[in-house]
Amino acid sequence: xxxxxxSHTCLMISVVIMVVALVMSxxxxxxxxxxxxxxxxxxxxxxxxxxxxEDVKNALQAxxxxxxxxxxxxxxxxxxxxxxxxxxxxxxxxxxxxxxENSLLPKYPRMDISTGTSNYVGPIAGAAxxxxxxxxxxxxxxxxxxxxxxxxxxxxxxxxxxxxxHDVLIMLSFMVLLRNVIxxxxxxxxxxxxxxxxxxxxxxxxxxRIRENHSKPAFAHLPxxxxxNTSIKESMGRTIxxxxxxxxxICTLYILGVESIREFSLPIIIGVVSGxxxxxxxxxxxxxxxxxxxxxxxxxxxxxxxxxx
Numbered sequence: 001x002x003x004x005x006x007s008h009t010c011l012m013i014s015v016v017i018m019v020v021a022l023v024m025s026x027x028x029x030x031x032x033x034x035x036x037x038x039x040x041x042x043x044x045x046x047x048x049x050x051x052x053x054e055d056v057k058n059a060l061q062a063x064x065x066x067x068x069x070x071x072x073x074x075x076x077x078x079x080x081x082x083x084x085x086x087x088x089x090x091x092x093x094x095x096x097x098x099x100x101e102n103s104l105l106p107k108y109p110r111m112d113i114s115t116g117t118s119n120y121v122g123p124i125a126g127a128a129x130x131x132x133x134x135x136x137x138x139x140x141x142x143x144x145x146x147x148x149x150x151x152x153x154x155x156x157x158x159x160x161x162x163x164x165x166h167d168v169l170i171m172l173s174f175m176v177l178l179r180n181v182i183x184x185x186x187x188x189x190x191x192x193x194x195x196x197x198x199x200x201x202x203x204x205x206x207x208x209r210i211r212e213n214h215s216k217p218a219f220a221h222l223p224x225x226x227x228x229n230t231s232i233k234e235s236m237g238r239t240i241x242x243x244x245x246x247x248x249x250i251c252t253l254y255i256l257g258v259e260s261i262r263e264f265s266l267p268i269i270i271g272v273v274s275g276x277x278x279x280x281x282x283x284x285x286x287x288x289x290x291x292x293x294x295x296x297x298x299x300x301x302x303x304x305x306x307x308x309x
Contacts, residue, residue: 055108
């Protein structure tokens with residue numbers, strides 16, 4: 001089986017996905033930021049029966065809350081979730097929750113207030129989480145670059161980091177495209193860091209095979225892209241086996257897991273697919289391109305050197 005270089009086509013597909021996500025964001029349909037990032041209050045109750053959203057809306061308006069989102073879930077549409085993006089004081093949380101219970105209990109006596117939950121995140125905490133998320137990804141990327149540059153070479157490190165940036169951007173792009181399916185919370189940061197490690201592991205396996213083949217006399221006169229093609233082909237069995245095993249596990253978590261597990265597993269699924277895609281179809285060819293440029297520069301410098309008398 002001959003692996004052809006489709007890196008240009010693959011990069012174009014990735015660029016189209018990113019551009020579509022960017023345009024959606026510019027028109028106000030960006031990432032659906034969850035409570036952890038956007039801040040605010042989230043209240044959840046099991047009403048024990050189906051309920052009318054209008055009753056919940058009236059109870060909130062009685063407390064002066066007009067900016068809110070009401071979500072209905074559960075097998076019998078009996079789970080109420082209220083999202084209030086703007087709440088000026090954390091001390092209002094308990095009073096608001098008590099008033100909501102007092103208003104809804106007479107109409108819905110099966111409402112389970114003992115298991116009701118309320119989570120409040122202030123704007124400062126949300127901003128700090130975003131900042132720490134960006135710093136953690138940048139730090140991981142820099143350390144990966146240093147590690148691969150030491151273990152292989154600088155061009156390998158650059159190619160691997162380009163792959164990591166690609167995977168992170170694809171994950172963010174799909175968070176925009178799937179904004180009606182999933183919201184971004186702190187679990188996304190864990191998923192993103194997990195994918196950074198998973199993706200770099202696949203890249204290292206292929207780069208190790210590239211280095212091994214590149215040093216063989218039989219490959220000495222072959223184009224670097226051909227070395228990359230052969231290395232990917234030789235690693236394909238391991239890649240397919242590891243990917244299927246991982247995806248089976250993560251897909252099972254997404255199908256059977258609760259909402260918080262799904263918020264973690266869906267970005268992982270996207271990242272695993274993107275990581276395999278970039279490791280096999282992009283990163284090695286980026287290395288071949290960078291190595292080709294380095295070789296051409298060396299030739300150009302050699303030609304400019306004056307001949308010795």
